Each structure stands twice: as C-alpha cells, then as structure tokens.
Amino acid sequence: MTAAATPSGAAPDGSTDPRVAALFSELEPRLRQALFAYAGPADVDDAIGETFAHLCADAQRILAMGNPHGYLYRVARDKTRGPRRLTPTLPPVRHELQPEVTPELAPALARLSPNQRTSVFLAAGLGWSWIEIAEFLGTSVSTVRNHYRRGIEKLRTEIGEVDG
Amino acid sequence: MITLEDQIRRYATDVAGPAVGEPPADLLQVTRPHHRGRWALVAALALFIAGLAYVATSSHDSSSPAVTTPETTPPLVVPPQVTSAVSTEQACVINEQTTVTRPERSVVAFSGPNGDGLCVSFEVFEANAYGFSSQGPEEPDPALLARLFADVPQVEVPTLVTVIDGNEGGQLQVSACQASWVQEHPLGVISFGVAFATASPGTEFVRFDTDQGPLYAQAADVPGLDGLRVALIRIPSLAGQPLAEPRMTALDADLRPLAPPTSTTLAPGCNPLSSAQSSPALVDDGIGDSHPLPNSG
Numbered sequence: 001m002t003a004a005a006t007p008s009g010a011a012p013d014g015s016t017d018p019r020v021a022a023l024f025s026e027l028e029p030r031l032r033q034a035l036f037a038y039a040g041p042a043d044v045d046d047a048i049g050e051t052f053a054h055l056c057a058d059a060q061r062i063l064a065m066g067n068p069h070g071y072l073y074r075v076a077r078d079k080t081r082g083p084r085r086l087t088p089t090l091p092p093v094r095h096e097l098q099p100e101v102t103p104e105l106a107p108a109l110a111r112l113s114p115n116q117r118t119s120v121f122l123a124a125g126l127g128w129s130w131i132e133i134a135e136f137l138g139t140s141v142s143t144v145r146n147h148y149r150r151g152i153e154k155l156r157t158e159i160g161e162v163d164g
Numbered sequence: 165m166i167t168l169e170d171q172i173r174r175y176a177t178d179v180a181g182p183a184v185g186e187p188p189a190d191l192l193q194v195t196r197p198h199h200r201g202r203w204a205l206v207a208a209l210a211l212f213i214a215g216l217a218y219v220a221t222s223s224h225d226s227s228s229p230a231v232t233t234p235e236t237t238p239p240l241v242v243p244p245q246v247t248s249a250v251s252t253e254q255a256c257v258i259n260e261q262t263t264v265t266r267p268e269r270s271v272v273a274f275s276g277p278n279g280d281g282l283c284v285s286f287e288v289f290e291a292n293a294y295g296f297s298s299q300g301p302e303e304p305d306p307a308l309l310a311r312l313f314a315d316v317p318q319v320e321v322p323t324l325v326t327v328i329d330g331n332e333g334g335q336l337q338v339s340a341c342q343a344s345w346v347q348e349h350p351l352g353v354i355s356f357g358v359a360f361a362t363a364s365p366g367t368e369f370v371r372f373d374t375d376q377g378p379l380y381a382q383a384a385d386v387p388g389l390d391g392l393r394v395a396l397i398r399i400p401s402l403a404g405q406p407l408a409e410p411r412m413t414a415l416d417a418d419l420r421p422l423a424p425p426t427s428t429t430l431a432p433g434c435n436p437l438s439s440a441q442s443s444p445a446l447v448d449d450g451i452g453d454s455h456p457l458p459n460s461g
Binding site: 029030032033036037041090091093094097098100101102105106109120121123124125126127128129130148152155156159 | 176
C-alpha cells in the first residue's frame, strides 16, 4: 500500500512541521492523562501514536481549528474506545503504598460513565481546571461540573470516606 | 479521616503521573450545594404555584359556564416528514437509459430530493469467513454476534455500533427489503467494491481492519434519505480476487490518502457513485474532511 500524497504536517525537507511538533509536545502529557481517565491504560500509547499520525496527515486544517486540543482528544478517544472499552480496567490501588486509599476506588471509578470518570479523575485527581476539562470534552464548564458532581456522588455512595 | 477527593488524588497521581495543578477551588462546592439557595428556590416555586392557583381560581369564578368540549391532545412528537422513499423493486437505474435487474440480489433504489440514483446492493447473507450465517430476516442472536466479534478482534467500531465484517470476498449479508431489523438494528453491511456500513446516530467514523491495513470511513448522513447514515469505503479485494491496486477513499494504515481507483469495481446494477455526485459530503477521507467519492470510471 503506497502513499499518494505527502502528509500536510511534513515540511518540504520531510521533517515534521515545527508547529505540529510544538502542538503535540504540549498536548501529549495531558492527552495521556485524559485518555487514561476515559479508557484506562490499555491502548493509550497506540492511540496517541495514531493521533499524532492523524495530526501530521491533516496538520493545516487541524492547526487552523479553534480548539485543536479538543479535536485531537476526541480523535484519540475514538482510537481507544469500542464495546470492550465501556468499562475500562483501571490499575488496582497499590494498597501497600497507599493504605489510606480504599481498594474499592479503582473499580468504582471504572463503573462511572466515561464523562463522569474523566471529570472526576482529571479535576479531583490531577488538578485540571474546569475549563481545561471542558476544552478536551468539547463541552461547557457547567456540563463538566455536572459530570463531576454526579460522578463524585456515586463514588461517595459506593465507597465514602475512610479512616486514614 | 481521609476525604474521597484526597483518595482520588493519591490514586490518580500514582497511576497517571503527576498532577498538573491544584484541584479547582470550588471542587467541594460543586458537590455540596448551598442549601440556602435551594430553600430560596423551593420558596419561589411555592409562591409561583400559589399565584398560579389564585389566577386559575379567579378566572374560573368570573367566567360563564362554558360548554365542555372534548379536548384533543396534540401529539407530543411530530412524525418526521418523509423526504425520500426506498423502492422495493429489484432494479436500479444506472442511468436514464439503462435499468438493470439483479434477481439474485436485492437491489434497493433510493429516491428523494438528494438521493436520486443512490443504489444500494444487498445480497442475502449465506456465510462469511468467520462462520457466521443467517438464513433469514430474523435478527441475529446477540450471543452469536458476540462470538463473531470475539473471533474478529480487529473489527472495532466506536460508539456501540456493530459492523459485521464481510467475508474475504466482500459479499453482502442481508437484504434490507426482507430484514426490517437492518433498518433499526445498528448493524452494518459491507458490499462489493464499494462498502456501505449503516451506522447509528452519533457514530463518527467506522474502522475496518483488513489484511492490508485499517480502512477508515466517515459516517455521514445522506441528505434527503430520512436519516440513513452510511460510511463509504472501498475494500481492496473483490470476490476474493485481490485488486491490482488497493482502492479506497478512506485512509490507509498510515492515514495517507490513496490514489483514486483506475477502473470500476462496482457490482453490476448498482451505482452508488451517482449519489455522491448529488451529495458531495457523503464520503470522507478518514476522520476529517469530507469530499466526493472519486468517480471510478
């Protein structure tokens, strides 16, 4: 299978457009965290690689977008999801290192809806702002806060707070 | 006592890297709304209801006895206006002069404001390379579908859309005319040469993995076809015979556009390209831009 066109993200000398590289290096750590929150650790690396390829192939259009971060997150998210991704497998709590964290936290997080899990994990877990989460999810801040509120309430019902 | 938020933070930073900042300042307020505001809302609502009841009572007292007429409740949901039709004839008009009938295959001709000429060829499914078979219009057993996809892990379709991979020859499985569930069940079908996959609302794109790499097709609404949502790709083999040149309008494994086809691979009696001419957004080159399907000549 041969290519018939040069990816638009490639410079004339064949190297990657510096704007593409800058965008992706800025985006990649957060993309990794957001994908982890959405679908768990499986396939995150592959999804990020494919997203970068997609960015290179259509760089001009993506760079001109108003919210390229959100677009690329949704592209990456689609790479990871499928029927088997509805309930992701999150790594278990390492109880020997974090005895104050209940082992029930990981499965309870996995049972949340994807948007609830993403909002809870990124806001409470990794310190993302509402605006940053909304940008990735392509929605409004109030919607993100609603996802967060419902998610955290579900978690509180299931596992609550523990003595630590 | 360690709070739930603290537990989440410790767990998340352990499994997903360092936190990028402090949690939003109003994190706790999101989950613990001000009860004062809630009571104010309840009070305002009670006042509104009381006022409404007063107005209703006073207007009832002042009005003369009226003749009671049976009220007709308007329908809550307005049925959509039919803008297109699906012919049940076993024929498709390739052009204005030629009508081709395919007795061995169910050929559905669409007509409508923008769907004129779109012709989708369906063939009753017999068996495919994965041993799945369906002899009639009944909906396939979900367990059977699950087993099918367990055997075909490379077929991944996002957003809960199920696309049944065709066999290696690209034969088509179902007759849309005979199997009404096709139009309701989120099931995709793959055709000869040009592949159609019906997709549910919300599906952004469909991925087909072939031995030559994944093919991507953007799902698109066909204007004027009552919500028919299709994904169009070209598959690189036809009836088990590999084509000289892989042909697809989607992207290959490296997400690079391929050369347009050089000769026709369409099943006789079906000319879906004519619809692409009238609805240029039908075909997508992957996940992003839409463009008309290249004429296969």
